[in-house]
Structures are given as C-alpha cells and as structure tokens.
Amino acid sequence: MVLLLLALPAVGHAQFTCTTNNGTLTITGAVGPAGAVSIPAAINGLPVTSIGDKAFDSCTTLTNVTIPNSITSIGQGAFRFCTNLTSVTIGAGVTSLGPGVFSYCWSLPGLTIPASVTSVGDHAFYDCASLTNLTIPASVTSIGDHAFSFCAHLTGVTIPACVTNCVW
Secondary structure, three states: OOEEEEEOOOHHHOEEEEEEEOOEEEEEEEEOOOEEEEOOOEEOOEEEEEEOOOOOOOOOOEEEEEEOOOOOEEOOOOOOOOOOOOEEEEOOOOOEEOOOOOOOOOOOOEOOOOOOOOEEOOOOOOOOOOOOEEEOOOOOOEEOOOOOOOOOOOOEEEOOOOOOEOOO
16 A cells, blocks of 8 residues: 555645555545545546545635546545535445445535435434435435434435435
C-alpha cells in the first residue's frame, strides 16, 4: 500500500491523498481549498474505486461533491461533519454507503441514492438537520440502525418492500 498526494485540476483545486491496492486507488483525504469537489474516475492511469473511511471528515469548507461511476464504495464517516455540504451527486457504480457516511451534514437538503446501492450503513444520515426528502431505490435490501435518527425536517422517506433490516 502506497500513500500518494496528488494535485489535480479539480473544481476547488483540492489535492487528494490516496492509497493503492491491487492497481486501484482509494481516496483517503483532501488537502487545500474544498468548495465544490469532483472526485476523478482515474488518477495517473489508475482507477479510483473507493472513498476511504473519514476521507473528508470534518471538511467544513466542502460545499458540493461529485462522485464518479468508478467508485463502488464510500467508507465509514467519509463525509461526516461536512456541515456546509449542500449537494452530493453519487455515481451509478456505488453499491454501499458506509456507516455514518453523511452524518452531521447539517446543510444537506437531500440527495438521490442511485439504483446500484444495495446497503445503507448504520447512522448514514444521522442528524442531517436539513434533510427533507429521500427516496431509497428498490436495490437497497439493508438499511442500518438509526440511519435517519435526528433528521428533524425529514418529512418523507420511501423505503422499498425488499428492505430486510431497518431500525429507525
């Protein structure tokens, strides 16, 4: 496993820290100005396939993030405490949202979970105070414990019948 710091011409001019694993990259963090950030699908010819645990944890300057189709998993607490995050676009390759992935994202009004996602982790949207509406696609079979606890303005959640685990 190698740790890389890569400067990219991404929106917001963020630099990403990455680890390599069997020819793929995991984003482990960002350095520099955030604002609107677009995660690249590949860096130096290597595909970016995951966002690691706590990669953007407490990045209060992050306002928007675009996640490409090459990403298959978003780790535990990856965007936790990104208190100014207002927009998230998740690519169609993501199959799992880790525990606490968007917890404490107080400014996030909503997001679309793509049909590729099969599991939503414990506390995934915990205390997302601005979250108002969310549709869970039929592909999701498991929603972790307290995934939506303390989402004070959540007025509507559509949960598919195939979900086998969900503790509000």
